Amino acid sequence: MPVTKKKKRTPAKKNLVIVESPSKAKTIEKYLGSGYHVVASLGHIRDLPRSKMGVDVENNYDPHYISIRGKGDVIKSLKKEAKKAKNVYLAADPDREGEAIAWHLSHILDLDITAKNRVVFNEITKDAVKNAFTDPRSIDMNLVDAQQARRILDRLVGYSISPLLWAKIKKGLSAGRVQSIALNLIIEREKEIRAFEPEEYWTIDSEFKKGKEKFDAAFYGVDGKKKALKNNDDVQKVMTLIDTKANFDITAVTKKERKRFPALPFTTSTMQQDANRKLNFRTRKTMMVAQQLYEGIHLGKQGTVGLITYMRTDSTRVSTTAKHETAQFLHEKYGEEYAAIKPRKGKLQEGAQDAHEAIRPSSVLRTPASMKDYLSNDQMKLYKLVWSRFVASQMTPAVMDTMSVSIEQNGVIYHTSCSKTKFAGYTKIYEDNKKSDNILPDLKVGDKVKLAKNQPNQHFTQPPARFTEANLIKTLEENGVGRPSTYAPTLDTIQRRYYVKLVAKRFEPTELGEIVDDMIEAYFSDIVNVKFTAELEKGLDNIEVGDENWVQVVDNFYKPFSKNVEHAQETIEKVQIKDEPAGFDCEICGSPMVVKMGRYGKFFACSRFPDCRNTKAIVKEIGVICPLCHQGEVIERKSKRNRLFYGCSRYPDCEFVSWDKPIGRECPKCQHYLVEKKVKGGKQVKCSNCDYEEAVQK
Secondary structure, X not given: OOOOOOOOOOOOOOEEEEEOOHHHHHHHHHHHOOOEEEEEXXXXXXXXXXXXXXXXXXXXXXXXXXXXXOOHHHHHHHHHHHHOOOOEEEOOOOOHHHHHHHHHHHHHOOOOOOOOOEOOOOOOOHHHHHHHHOOOEOOOHHHHHHHHHHHHHHHHHHHHXXXXXXXXXXXXXXXXXXXXXXXXXXXXXXXXXXXXXXXXXXXXXXXXXXXXXXXXXXEEEEOOEEOOEOXXXXXXXXXXXXXXXXXXXXXXXXXXXXXXXXOOOEOHHHHXXXXXXXXXXXXXXXXXXXXXXXXXXXOHHXXXXXXXXXXXXXXXXXXXXXXHHHHHHHHHHOOHHHEOOOOOOOOOOOOOOOOOOOEOEOOOOOOHHHHOOOOOHHHHHHHHHHHHHHHHHOEOOEEEEEEEEEEEEOOEEEEEEEEEEEEOHHHHOOOOOOOOOOOOOOOOOOOEEEEEEEEEEEEEOOOOOOOOHHHHHHHHHHOOOOOHHHHHHHHHHHHHOOOEEEEOOEEEEOHHHHHHHHHXXXXXXXXXXXXXXXXXXXXXXXXXXXXXXXXXXXXXXXXXXXXHHHHHHXXXXXXXXXXXXXXXXXXXXXXXXXXXXXXXXXXXXXXXXXXXOOEEEOOEEEEEEOOOOOOOEEEEEEOOOOOEEEEEOOOOOOOOEEOOXXXXXXXXXXXOEEEEEEEOOEEEEEEOOOOOEOOOEO
């Protein structure tokens, strides 16, 4: 009997899902099961060419997209997978950029643009992902056009102004819509600081006592009116009215109950600001760690789970499901008095798109304490910040008992106040303000108190502070400049171009930054005009909701802008950044050394460059002899990551290094060198070897 050969079974076709990152792909494939194959595009696969403008300004600003260099193998693999797939789903991030990536993928893979193959989810959890696949939609061309318009506008600005900067100032410079505004804000603040003239003023800070209890108060005014103390003469006039041995009268006591409401859950901007202030995270680091938490963390037997919702958002909206889960958690963990019946709702900022929710934990049941074994130190810090801010936003307000007191003698009035917590409310898990440390005794009108201390203090008004990353992001957002995804790359760019530098966590403009800003302000005033840029952002947002045509928005900007470019090309003279004499000669050829401006700041170079290529870093001596070799000077140096440290000028002969600043004194206990460490409240002198320390210097 003949043997019949069994036919080989053709494997069932799988649905192909394309996401942006490999870590996200692994997580989603586990949730969807064996019928799906999930791959990553590794971000964008098409973009405008780097070597030329790539925008046809004569033909409705038609963009010329090309495959990104280095993505050939990825594209080839995606095409191969798409050919053998049952269906192809595009699951890039749920924002404009993600929509544009999905659109580019559909072109590369010859997919039907109108097909319902676009899948979006705000959090990477099993339920959210599975639900998203039950209701796919077609690509939203309004979102795509909004992203295209931004990309094309940025290209038109960058590729028009940057060549001018190269030709007229120096190579390697660039300009952009948002980065030029950010630079201009920093420089305008610096001009205010330089123009600032301090004004003298005085305070009288006092201590009173009732029985054995002491409390602080401050001078307010005379004869019922507030009085400013402009100089010492004003102070002495007040002091002559006071009898230090006589009693003071308590003339007014006002007791009130005040509610403190929790902050709204995080948007991208507020998360970046809080992480900068509370965790000392740079903006880029915040977004990198947030991306890790969003894409998924491996939680042992639970598998990989996205711990937070999508981290690029300008909305404070919260889903009903998340509200219910949080309310139940608060009832069980803290009691019903801590769960808000109607949590605060934020007003949507002008220009905010409300495309997805606020940044929140994907489940409040995953408390920071329960996640400690799975998260790195940085991940834990940011997750705890997001979790506590969100949970607090769903809690009842804190209730404070406040007391304001007026103290008087011979018409001289002192004021003091205090507050103490009556009901903790949301502060049970999230404290956002410093508590009052002025504890008052039980005071009532008619009580007599004694003056224990009366200290006049001279002060001078201070110039406005330079921007921190948090302050600058807040200012950009308040002025409607940029959007959540733009802040991190913007701050990164102006530092990489050496337009600004971070000194003590605050932005200072460089000489190069001021030269670039002067040129842009003189010839492209609209680019650095906050109001103009905010209006342009509104137009771009209107494209997203279908209210404006992207070509028209770009055209309205480009026509006047192109005339400014022509005018600038004809009239701008080349800026000569003169080399300063260094004051010593080159040890190689004997020619004078000069100070040159480089990409990372100033440095010493031989004046015969390029014939002689001798260069030296500019070092700053701190006036301390090296504690190791006792021959060289201790100098400031920078690590590869631009972190300041201290080393010996005789390096490599002497290898002394220290992160903390040596102060030139020896420890009285062990005779090792003492260093100055930065601590909260000032600086502290400590031993580099033992536990000896001195008081904080404020």
